[in-house]
Amino acid sequence: MMYAKVIVDVAAARTDKAFDYLIPEELEEMVHPGMRVMVPFGPRSIQGFVWEVTEHTELTRVKPVKEVLDPSPVLTGEMLELGEWIAEETVCFLITAYQSMVPSAIRAKPKKIIRSNVESTNLPEALKPFFDGKNEAAWDDVVQTKEAASALKQMTADGSVMVDYLLKDKTGKKVTRMVRIEGGKADEDYSRILGAKAVKQVQAMNWISRHYADKAVPVREVQENARVTSGVLQALIKKGFLLEESIEAYRDPYQNRVFTESERPSLTKQQEKALAPVQNALWKQSYEPCLLHGVTGSGKTEVYLRSIESVLKEGKEAIVLVPEISLTPQMVERFKARFGSEVAVLHSALSSGEKYDEWRKIHRREVKVVVGARSAVFAPFSNLGLLIIDEEHEGSYKQEDHPRYHARQVALWRGRWHSCPVLMGSATPSLESYARASRNVYRLLEMPKRVNEAVMPEVEVMDMREELKKGNRSAFSEQLLEKMQDRLEKKEQIVLFLNRRGYSTFVMCRSCGYTPSCPHCEITLTYHNTGRRLKCHYCGYGEPLMQTCPDCGSEHIRFFGTGTQKVEEEITRLLPEADVIRMDVDTTSRKGSHEKLLDSFRKGEADILLGTQMIAKGLDFPKITLVGVLAADTMLHLPDFRAPERTFQLLTQVSGRAGRDKLPGEVIVQTYTPEHYSIQHAKWHDFHAFAREEMVQRKRGGYPPYFYLTLITIAHEDAAKVMKTAARIADLLRKQLSPEARILGPTVSPIARIKDRYRYQCMIKYKNEPELIRILNDLNAQYQKEMAEENLTISIDMEPQMFM
């Protein structure tokens, strides 16, 4: 007897383990680990992943597997193990981890179809009735009998049939209907054979035999060229003259683009130096995490491309992760131009059918390179030679939903599994990665110069306190406005950057730049309208809103945050001749609109591009000679310990946009706190100095990379229940964790209420808590009932990137 250990599709603590099922004899050869099956569970029938196939069970009564859902495993052995690791590390259920690795198009119970590549007369007898003269048959019918099932297995093994999912139209693959001459050879005289009366049929057969005597032709093409209807072709199929087939066509989202073969520039010295260790690790087949710190324009992408070339030469595969927001057609083009059809692209703008097509190319080993956003880290390659993470500092690599994995961590895990290099690149590495590189946990590769010795753009910092003194209350300093006028006259382009409005409000003194922050946590206090109080979102400290500035006594204490729309109006008023393109969540919500706006700006259809951080990346236009950051402070004072780091990254990123070409670029940064170290070091393009200073702050505040963080958010409609639960959880943690762990809160979350549900949070700061994962899992189990029945949510975020 054979048994399957199955992880069932019920995300709950009590089902978070494998259940044993009997594999019925007729399915015995078909069930393998990593496949999905339908199994009885209580009164229902549900999906599950086969974890293991074994000959043993401890149980006396096991129910049988009902149905096999996948023709081949959707998860490799590596993925099954990776899922276990993710479930453990992110405190989620195994099933949640596994589901997230499977493309959504086939997540529901998919129907399957068998496609044959052999003449129907050559099919095994057991299968003939199912195909019935066509090249397709329904899997569900075939696997009913043992003979047919084993014939099918045989044919799948030698590649003469292929089993695939039959997807619904909306997401289904595109199929082209084809016909071919039965037997593969044409007759000379169809009018004799078919009879002179069958004019149209003769016409069709003649045309096909002339043009496609020995291969299949799309039905549409025959109809158009031989001028016959589909009825005529149907008749010929019935009579056995033609054989009907359908060929699947991949939906290619890039099919209307022409990719030109790019020339390979010869590498600069520093590129060669960065490339060598990556190639070495590849050749030695050793796991080697490398941090490539290269300034903007130093040619990191070329280093990626060359390392991939080496990977392909070894017959291996590569994954390239790029933040969603910089996964632009220009970016994709650089990879397609070098590696052509070897590349699959995965990102969230694809329809689920398109994503499935790309996934299938990987699954079938038809491509060797995947370029994609976060979830592409799960690309089911089995012979990986390299993983690349571009812009490794990006917070979006962390998934904010279950499973809350960080793509960088997953990439490192896979690199270790495959014994291959992992290349993390950035102009502004995260302090976590940089600290590891400084301690030689990662190998540090530096590229301090731009290609062709191009100079870094001049960054000027405008003190907005001075503008206020001069009576200028507009969003533009005098100097920025002058420079904008100058560029408009010269017909050069301008990018204006306004940070997304903070999700919470902070207050600032406009005379001196003072912003109140928590005396315990070193993060900015957030203003709450109820009670007019300022609160710390980490520890719960609070104080009343001040009337005058404690630093300078000024009464110009203001809430902060200006919208892009307001700025656009101001530009129209001040510079009526300028054409402005505004890019923010409002103007880019429709699919493709993001790209359209950028395209239009690239073509020179506007003088000014005004936007939120979505424009900070990937813009590589030669005519931009002025970049303005309107309010650097909005990001600097978010209630998040990474605010200075994010500000530094952003300023570096935007100033990297200017002067990438022949024309020199200028950057103007407007701020009320020009002396802040984030702004000063960004002005001088000095990452190392910034990192040194920021590390001191992190140490003082007890933040990563010195401490680990875990954020627990509790939400429910009933505020009292949330507070009570949060307090109980904090208590429990204080009792169970070691005295070295610091538990902050409970306190109200920065977003205090979402969809009528109140939110409270606790934060744990710790260095070494081997019991933490177990304690958190117990916590989950303990509240399981309340979560399932009373709509309570307790979300656990290990190493959070966002603090909302």
Ligand code: ADP
């Ligand atoms: P980064 O990603 O580090 O900001 P890019 O890879 O975008 O830099 O390179 C900046 C520019 O320099 C691109 O236009 C690229 O084509 C060009 N470039 C890169 N490497 C070389 C090289 N070795 N020789 C000439 N041009 C190069």
Ligand code: ZN
């Ligand atoms: Zn002040």
Ligand code: ZN
């Ligand atoms: Zn605090």
